[in-house]
Amino acid sequence: MELTVGPNQFFWSAERWESFYSDLTQSTVDRVVIGELVCSKRLPFYQDRIPEAVSRLLDAGKEVTLTTLALVTLKRELKLTAELADMGVMVEINDLTALAYIPNGCAFSVGPLVNVYNESTVNWLASRGARRICLPPELPVESVKVLAQAAKDKGVAIEVWGHGRLPLAISGRCYHARLNGRSKDNCQFACEDDPDGLDVVTSDGVPIMAMNGVQTLSDSYACTDHQIDLLRDAGVSALRLSPQADGFLELCDLYRRRVDGVLAQGELGQAMRDKHPDIRLSDGFLTGRCGAEWSGTSDQPSKAP
Amino acid sequence: MVMEIVCPAGTPAALRAAVKAGAHTIYCGFNDETNARNFPGLNFDRTEMRSGISFAHEHGAKVLVAINTFPRAGSESIWHHAVADAETCGADAVILADLGLLDHTARNHPGLRRHLSVQAAAANADVINFYAETFGVRRVVLPRVLSVHEISAINAETDVETEVFVFGGLCVMAEGRCSLSSYATGLSPNMNGVCSPASHVEYEEDDGALDARLGGYLIHRVERNAPAPYPTLCKGCFSAGGKTGHLFEDPVSLNAERLIPQLQKAGVTALKIEGRQRSKSYVAQVVRNFRAAVDALDAGRPLPQGMLARLSEGQAMTTGAYKKTWR
Numbered sequence: 229m230e231l232t233v234g235p236n237q238f239f240w241s242a243e244r245w246e247s248f249y250s251d252l253t254q255s256t257v258d259r260v261v262i263g264e265l266v267c268s269k270r271l272p273f274y275q276d277r278i279p280e281a282v283s284r285l286l287d288a289g290k291e292v293t294l295t296t297l298a299l300v301t302l303k304r305e306l307k308l309t310a311e312l313a314d315m316g317v318m319v320e321i322n323d324l325t326a327l328a329y330i331p332n333g334c335a336f337s338v339g340p341l342v343n344v345y346n347e348s349t350v351n352w353l354a355s356r357g358a359r360r361i362c363l364p365p366e367l368p369v370e371s372v373k374v375l376a377q378a379a380k381d382k383g384v385a386i387e388v389w390g391h392g393r394l395p396l397a398i399s400g401r402c403y404h405a406r407l408n409g410r411s412k413d414n415c416q417f418a419c420e421d422d423p424d425g426l427d428v429v430t431s432d433g434v435p436i437m438a439m440n441g442v443q444t445l446s447d448s449y450a451c452t453d454h455q456i457d458l459l460r461d462a463g464v465s466a467l468r469l470s471p472q473a474d475g476f477l478e479l480c481d482l483y484r485r486r487v488d489g490v491l492a493q494g495e496l497g498q499a500m501r502d503k504h505p506d507i508r509l510s511d512g513f514l515t516g517r518c519g520a521e522w523s524g525t526s527d528q529p530s531k532a533p
Numbered sequence: 534m535v536m537e538i539v540c541p542a543g544t545p546a547a548l549r550a551a552v553k554a555g556a557h558t559i560y561c562g563f564n565d566e567t568n569a570r571n572f573p574g575l576n577f578d579r580t581e582m583r584s585g586i587s588f589a590h591e592h593g594a595k596v597l598v599a600i601n602t603f604p605r606a607g608s609e610s611i612w613h614h615a616v617a618d619a620e621t622c623g624a625d626a627v628i629l630a631d632l633g634l635l636d637h638t639a640r641n642h643p644g645l646r647r648h649l650s651v652q653a654a655a656a657n658a659d660v661i662n663f664y665a666e667t668f669g670v671r672r673v674v675l676p677r678v679l680s681v682h683e684i685s686a687i688n689a690e691t692d693v694e695t696e697v698f699v700f701g702g703l704c705v706m707a708e709g710r711c712s713l714s715s716y717a718t719g720l721s722p723n724m725n726g727v728c729s730p731a732s733h734v735e736y737e738e739d740d741g742a743l744d745a746r747l748g749g750y751l752i753h754r755v756e757r758n759a760p761a762p763y764p765t766l767c768k769g770c771f772s773a774g775g776k777t778g779h780l781f782e783d784p785v786s787l788n789a790e791r792l793i794p795q796l797q798k799a800g801v802t803a804l805k806i807e808g809r810q811r812s813k814s815y816v817a818q819v820v821r822n823f824r825a826a827v828d829a830l831d832a833g834r835p836l837p838q839g840m841l842a843r844l845s846e847g848q849a850m851t852t853g854a855y856k857k858t859w860r
Binding site: 298299300301303305306323324325327328329341343344345346347348349350351352353364365366367370371374375378394396397398399400401402403405406407411412413426427428429430431432434436437439444446512513516517518519520 | 603604605606607609630631632633634636637653654655656657659660662663676678679683686705706707709710711712713715716717718719721723724748750751752754767769770771772773774776777780781782854857858859860
């Protein structure tokens with residue numbers, strides 16, 4: 229099984245961004261999706277560093293893919309999306325707008341924010357040029373099985389959300405700005421202070437979500453420790469690891485050891501628990517229960533305040 | 534041209550009430566998981582759909598059938614049958630969101646008019662034109678994340694008709710791209726046609742306050758006897774960064790009646806009312822008011838003002854993203 233690093237969902241300083249991708253050249257991952265997914269206002273802060281990061285990753289033997297934005301509305305966002313199609317690097321579409329610019333038959337990847345729920349959609353995307361599809365995190369393993377089979381018949385690789393805060397929603401409104409009494413147009417980049425998103429808790433102190441500008445994420449970190457063998461049997465060829473600010477290289481290494489069979493089921497979750505005792509893990513989407521649920525037996529941090 | 538009023542009907546009785554109240558067009562769905570309002574006791578069986586469409590046609594109204602959830606892997610035939618049955622029943626169009634289902638419908642039912650559901654979240658002219666060129670989509674229901682100015686810009690660059698929500702529930706997130714509900718309850722709009730489902734709601738009294746929970750999560754706590762809004766996830770009261778409140782959206786509903794003239798100027802073809810789960814009397818009243826408004830606009834008369842406030846069930850109203858400052 230391969231490992232893909234998804235696009236960074238958060239707003240990091242250009243320095244942090246650059247050193248993150250520089251570190252990844254030393255990692256055991258197979259593929260890196262790079263670029264701005266969440267908010268086009270963040271892009272100017274690090275855009276000029278993308279070409280060099282791409283070259284270094286390619287030199288290190290990684291496959292590299294450029295992501296589109298998750299929600300394309302403004303004129304300049306349309307222009308950005310159209311330009312991506314001409315960069316000479318594989319594009320991962322996370323808003324179908326990109327298909328307006330990718331010539332019919334040209335190869336592309338499909339990200340987890342495109343709704344791929346059934347065989348007809350896989351078949352249509354394959355006929356349009358899709359070579360790799362990362363399925364929406366919401367799908368249960370039963371659906372993943374059916375879709376992986378359909379994709380195999382068409383020569384399309386199937387990837388599943390492997391680790392990290394789950395992207396639950398995207399909006400026209402910026403919640404970080406709203407929290408600070410500002411509007412999106414005058415956000416003053418409030419999201420910059422939260423390199424892994426800002427925890428949102430209920431009135432009785434239970435963590436439920438995390439805000440990240442216009443994006444809403446899960447409070448918990450998805451973890452496929454207990455699903456990896458099922459997913460491999462289903463024909464899933466890669467797991468997607470979503471960047472987080474601390475300990476990401478180590479995390480990649482843990483997943484590498486788990487998919488290679490060095491770590492047994494349960495040992496990956498336990499290692500996470502040891503390194504990050506404060507975070508909650510989940511795999512409920514894959515098991516077909518509530519997304520927030522977790523199959524592991526290791527103790528979750530208390531829900532109470 | 535008078536702007537088209539597109540009105541919801543959750544039951545055959547609501548369909549007839551809406552037609553009699555002056556709706557130009559009714560939208561409804563079959564009573565299964567193929568539509569995004571898959572609530573118990575709601576929607577139409579095949580016989581009801583056929584007679585409902587006949588009734589509407591006899592009164593000069595159209596019927597659109599919403600088949601706008603995302604077909605489940607391995608069970609697509611349920612959705613394919615829904616499209617075929619909508620055509621057989623005489624539907625004027627189907628409202629679709631899924632790429633695979635759009636492709637299926639364009640190839641197998643080329644004569645059936647195709648509208649793009651808001652669940653597809655098509656938010657710019659380029660992607661709308663892509664849907665038109667690829668699947669022959671004739672109308673798009675725009676997501677509720679756009680300002681009037683942006684809607685105007687879209688209409689300037691597409692021949693696809695646009696339909697916008699003007700009244701009822703307000704999604705804060707891009708529609709069809711939200712899994713908050715399944716994260717907390719296991720059931721989602723995309724897969725199950727429900728959001729924050731009533732089956733997962735619990736109310737409990739605690740120390741003189743009423744707690745409303747969804748999937749076990751506390752969404753609202755109000756004083757006893759105070760109005761308790763339905764615990765929809767994105768309109769809950771939460772804390773973050775040391776602040777507490779309705780961090781995503783207040784428990785408000787959409788009312789864009791005052792913006793009708795601007796929406797017309799922006800090139801919008803049809804005004805959509807949300808609420809297939811609503812009663813027939815509610816639907817009839819909303820339709821009458823909006824019909825009066827578009828007729829007044831067409832005749833050059835001033836719009837009747839504030840006509841719908843009493844229908845909001847004590848909730849505050851907002852014009853949502855149509856005003857840019859909402860963001």
